[in-house]
Amino acid sequence: MSTVLVAVTGWEPDAWARQLTKQLPGHTILQTDIEGAFPGSVNTLGGVDYLLAWKPKPELLERLSGLKVIFSLGAGVDHILGVDKLPDAPVARIVDPDLTARMSEYVAWQALHHLRLGPAYAQLQAGRQWEELRQPAASEVTAGLLGLGVLGQDAAAVLRRIGFRTIGWSRTQKQIESMECFHGGEGLDDFLSRTDILVALLPLTPATENILDAGLIAKLRKNGPLGGPVLINAGRGGSQVDSDIADALCEGTLAGASLDVFSQEPLPADSRIWDAPNLVITPHVAAVSSPRALSVQIAEQIKAFEAGQPLKNLVDRERGY
Amino acid sequence: MSTVLVAVTGWEPDAWARQLTKQLPGHTILQTDIEGAFPGSVNTLGGVDYLLAWKPKPELLERLSGLKVIFSLGAGVDHILGVDKLPDAPVARIVDPDLTARMSEYVAWQALHHLRLGPAYAQLQAGRQWEELRQPAASEVTAGLLGLGVLGQDAAAVLRRIGFRTIGWSRTQKQIESMECFHGGEGLDDFLSRTDILVALLPLTPATENILDAGLIAKLRKNGPLGGPVLINAGRGGSQVDSDIADALCEGTLAGASLDVFSQEPLPADSRIWDAPNLVITPHVAAVSSPRALSVQIAEQIKAFEAGQPLKNLVDRERGY
Numbered sequence: 026m027s028t029v030l031v032a033v034t035g036w037e038p039d040a041w042a043r044q045l046t047k048q049l050p051g052h053t054i055l056q057t058d059i060e061g062a063f064p065g066s067v068n069t070l071g072g073v074d075y076l077l078a079w080k081p082k083p084e085l086l087e088r089l090s091g092l093k094v095i096f097s098l099g100a101g102v103d104h105i106l107g108v109d110k111l112p113d114a115p116v117a118r119i120v121d122p123d124l125t126a127r128m129s130e131y132v133a134w135q136a137l138h139h140l141r142l143g144p145a146y147a148q149l150q151a152g153r154q155w156e157e158l159r160q161p162a163a164s165e166v167t168a169g170l171l172g173l174g175v176l177g178q179d180a181a182a183v184l185r186r187i188g189f190r191t192i193g194w195s196r197t198q199k200q201i202e203s204m205e206c207f208h209g210g211e212g213l214d215d216f217l218s219r220t221d222i223l224v225a226l227l228p229l230t231p232a233t234e235n236i237l238d239a240g241l242i243a244k245l246r247k248n249g250p251l252g253g254p255v256l257i258n259a260g261r262g263g264s265q266v267d268s269d270i271a272d273a274l275c276e277g278t279l280a281g282a283s284l285d286v287f288s289q290e291p292l293p294a295d296s297r298i299w300d301a302p303n304l305v306i307t308p309h310v311a312a313v314s315s316p317r318a319l320s321v322q323i324a325e326q327i328k329a330f331e332a333g334q335p336l337k338n339l340v341d342r343e344r345g346y
Numbered sequence: 347m348s349t350v351l352v353a354v355t356g357w358e359p360d361a362w363a364r365q366l367t368k369q370l371p372g373h374t375i376l377q378t379d380i381e382g383a384f385p386g387s388v389n390t391l392g393g394v395d396y397l398l399a400w401k402p403k404p405e406l407l408e409r410l411s412g413l414k415v416i417f418s419l420g421a422g423v424d425h426i427l428g429v430d431k432l433p434d435a436p437v438a439r440i441v442d443p444d445l446t447a448r449m450s451e452y453v454a455w456q457a458l459h460h461l462r463l464g465p466a467y468a469q470l471q472a473g474r475q476w477e478e479l480r481q482p483a484a485s486e487v488t489a490g491l492l493g494l495g496v497l498g499q500d501a502a503a504v505l506r507r508i509g510f511r512t513i514g515w516s517r518t519q520k521q522i523e524s525m526e527c528f529h530g531g532e533g534l535d536d537f538l539s540r541t542d543i544l545v546a547l548l549p550l551t552p553a554t555e556n557i558l559d560a561g562l563i564a565k566l567r568k569n570g571p572l573g574g575p576v577l578i579n580a581g582r583g584g585s586q587v588d589s590d591i592a593d594a595l596c597e598g599t600l601a602g603a604s605l606d607v608f609s610q611e612p613l614p615a616d617s618r619i620w621d622a623p624n625l626v627i628t629p630h631v632a633a634v635s636s637p638r639a640l641s642v643q644i645a646e647q648i649k650a651f652e653a654g655q656p657l658k659n660l661v662d663r664e665r666g667y
């Protein structure tokens with residue numbers, strides 16, 4: 026039987042190993058400690074067939090000489106493609122209904138929070154003030170999905186059911202039912218100029234690094250029903266310029282924002298963005314993979330692969346996602 | 347041509363009158379002032395055919411001797427049925443897609459806010475703390491709709507699309523697709539014992555007065571994935587015992603609550619409920635009727651009625667909704 030290594034940095038590995046032992050009886054399950062270091066004999070590593078990885082250590086990777094498949098334990102794969110000495114095995118991304126649903130929960134929650142003036146009402150409540158504020162209906166507000174992968178498309182569908190208008194942008198052209206789509210560099214400005222709530226669900230690649238900056242924010246629709254545009258980033262912190270977003274919130278160029286990711290994580294306690302107005306900060310929890318839900322799916326992929334079937338959701342290393 | 351009276355207490359009447367003048371050319375449109383008093387000659391009132399009412403004054407109602415239809419300018423009708431000297435004309439309730447959508451926005455927003463630990467993350471953010479909390483998926487959480495009218499059914503459908511499990515309770519038996527329904531006094535305890543997030547969308551009647559009290563809260567599911575039950579009331583303040591809810595939040599019997607309505611409104615600044623933990627207070631804005639959206643619909647009803655067609659959404663005065 027084959028050997029599986031769970032290599033997770035900063036993430037409790039026991040739950041993963043426990044679930045995989047249950048799902049893959051007879052397979053050998055190895056695991057790193059929570060720092061990502063391997064406690065066993067390094068000689069064992071040459072016999073590893075499958076790697077389940079979250080921010081794996083390079084010194085570990087270079088020893089995996091017999092590796093057949095790398096499974097990323099998150100929707101993004103920049104934490105894997107970015108490391109040195111990545112073995113030349115196919116990388117499969119997680120596309121899990123549980124993870125997708127959790128991301129859509131987060132996007133719907135934050136879009137509604139800004140639509141329904143959550144930050145302003147919280148302030149009124151703190152001052153024991155009973156005061157009705159003007160709030161548009163979702164049907165007057167356009168949510169623009171920047172990134173139309175599995176996550177972006179599902180979030181758009183949920184937002185539409187709630188009543189929002191939706192439009193989308195992707196690098197290459199896509200046709201999606203009930204949704205106007207823009208693409209490429211030439212489509213981006215049109216897309217932004219019609220967007221009231223920008224929902225960024227982009228992979229981190231050289232093309233998307235720092236894309237959410239002052240220049241992009243300035244192109245969002247200004248005279249919309251929310252009194253200004255709102256930015257929600259639940260993709261990658263490397264796509265955003267934290268200080269530009271803080272400035273835009275302070276100056277009122279952005280009416281609000283929700284950030285689940287940051288260029289540096291954990292967000293340092295002395296970052297000035299903590300205090301920006303109308304900003305909701307969450308600690309990279311928009312779509313936390315549950316070991317129980319994901320291990321079932323990875324185990325199925327491993328069994329299918331061993332039965333000679335093709336791998337699903339493979340990553341294009343060149344493209345970066 | 348006929349005469350329409352807009353009688354609204356505590357609500358700016360001009361927007362209504364302006365919209366109706368546009369929608370019903372040739373009709374005479376009369377209006378009260380914002381205090382609900384009629385500034386014109388009271389003799390005119392005998393000629394009023396249609397009343398559009400929000401908390402109308404009894405002294406006005408008794409003069410409407412020629413009244414043909416009363417339209418309630420909100421989803422609830424207790425503000426009309428409760429007044430003395432109500433003329434013996436049919437009462438029609440507002441069932442407006444805009445109003446329904448706004449209520450579902452509010453319910454989805456608050457259900458997500460508690461699911462995703464909004465109050466706890468806001469506290470962490472205020473303290474500049476980066477800390478991941480355990481949050482269940484919506485698919486692990488059961489939202490129980492107390493009240494299955496148009497609003498309750500639409501809110502349930504939106505919650506299901508987001509991923510929540512939904513169950514419902516109504517006074518009389520209902521069959522609703524994809525949703526287990528309970529009914530009557532005998533079904534209530536079973537319903538409550540399976541509910542993690544209780545969404546109250548009940549009309550205010552003698553049977554629902556003070557129904558949301560300590561006794562009912564004690565019957566909600568205790569060992570659910572949110573660490574305790576959550577209460578969302580977007581129906582009527584008269585259905586709830588404010589002090590019981592404040593106690594339950596302070597003692598932890600309730601893990602959270604969102605209240606849009608209160609037994610006394612505006613909620614007095616010295617009410618102790620303002621400070622209860624994990625509570626979101628909004629000032630009766632869950633589903634604010636927009637004069638523009640609603641006047642179109644009422645004008646259509648008036649034209650249809652004058653063309654001999656039956657009235658829609660009539661209220662049963664005996665039943666109270």
